[in-house]
Amino acid sequence: MTERYFDDFAVGERFLTRGVTLTESGIIDFSLTYDPQPFQIDVEAARQTIYGGLIASGFQTLALGFRMVSDTGIFRGASMGSPGFDELRWLKPVRPGDTLRVELEVMEKTPSRSKPDRGILRIAYRIKNQKDEDVLTFLAMQLLKRKL
Amino acid sequence: MTERYFDDFAVGERFLTRGVTLTESGIIDFSLTYDPQPFQIDVEAARQTIYGGLIASGFQTLALGFRMVSDTGIFRGASMGSPGFDELRWLKPVRPGDTLRVELEVMEKTPSRSKPDRGILRIAYRIKNQKDEDVLTFLAMQLLKRKL
Numbered sequence: 001m002t003e004r005y006f007d008d009f010a011v012g013e014r015f016l017t018r019g020v021t022l023t024e025s026g027i028i029d030f031s032l033t034y035d036p037q038p039f040q041i042d043v044e045a046a047r048q049t050i051y052g053g054l055i056a057s058g059f060q061t062l063a064l065g066f067r068m069v070s071d072t073g074i075f076r077g078a079s080m081g082s083p084g085f086d087e088l089r090w091l092k093p094v095r096p097g098d099t100l101r102v103e104l105e106v107m108e109k110t111p112s113r114s115k116p117d118r119g120i121l122r123i124a125y126r127i128k129n130q131k132d133e134d135v136l137t138f139l140a141m142q143l144l145k146r147k148l
Numbered sequence: 149m150t151e152r153y154f155d156d157f158a159v160g161e162r163f164l165t166r167g168v169t170l171t172e173s174g175i176i177d178f179s180l181t182y183d184p185q186p187f188q189i190d191v192e193a194a195r196q197t198i199y200g201g202l203i204a205s206g207f208q209t210l211a212l213g214f215r216m217v218s219d220t221g222i223f224r225g226a227s228m229g230s231p232g233f234d235e236l237r238w239l240k241p242v243r244p245g246d247t248l249r250v251e252l253e254v255m256e257k258t259p260s261r262s263k264p265d266r267g268i269l270r271i272a273y274r275i276k277n278q279k280d281e282d283v284l285t286f287l288a289m290q291l292l293k294r295k296l
Binding site: 036037057082 | 231
């Protein structure tokens with residue numbers, strides 16, 4: 001994909017990533033390091049919880065979703081990072097064997113007033129499973145270079 | 149630490165975690181997997197960016213912050229996961245050698261109306277560096293079991 005700048009994105013534009021399948025070992029390894037809750041590391045204990053079995057850490061779903069977006073190349077070169085995210089909601093458990101993909105939609109474009117070399121996109125992220133159910137949604141701010 | 153339930157937390161209560169130091173290799177390894185932006189994986193390229201050097205992925209700061217909170221044991225046993233986070237803001241870059249810790253404050257307590265076995269806490273997270281600067285702040289919802 002050609003390098004895209006702030007100016008190349010249009011409000012309403014959508015992108016879809018490829019999929020990634022989560023495995024039991026991937027879920028347990030990530031959770032052991034960052035988020036060792038029983039329903040994320042212990043298959044037996046997880047059965048006794050409200051989730052009824054092992055689920056992925058929400059931080060893994062989030063970071064993996066961003067990796068899938070990164071692989072599309074849409075922010076390659078022009079990304080200057082993110083000031084923040086809003087309204088992050090984990091809507092459905094993610095289980096071993098689930099395949100996730102991400103839908104993005106550009107919601108707003110705001111050129112910086114003080115710094116003419118950059119602008120901020122508001123992007124709606126929807127991370128979906130193989131049944132097309134939303135598992136995680138959030139609104140991200142993405143700082144991008146402008147064409148100068 | 150003794151197991152704490154929803155009922156054991158008070159609005160205004162604060163907690164402070166121990167610290168963890170981020171290393172260059174830790175930052176590059178995490179970013180390579182989840183967030184491979186040049187200023188997070190390439191020391192040379194990072195010098196030419198607005199950050200002036202290598203910085204950590206915001207997802208690593210977030211997940212590591214949660215690990216530090218997990219280690220305090222305050223949510224051990226009673227956590228039922230999180231419905232979501234709001235107002236996530238990355239305020240300062242995190243660089244190799246920075247030591248992070250987390251301050252938590254209980255902002256609100258809401259017992260579930262439909263499910264008497266649980267309640268939700270609103271918790272303000274402030275992840276701070278060794279200069280006591282906020283590097284990441286957010287408001288988390290934490291679902292917890294009640295004492296029955």
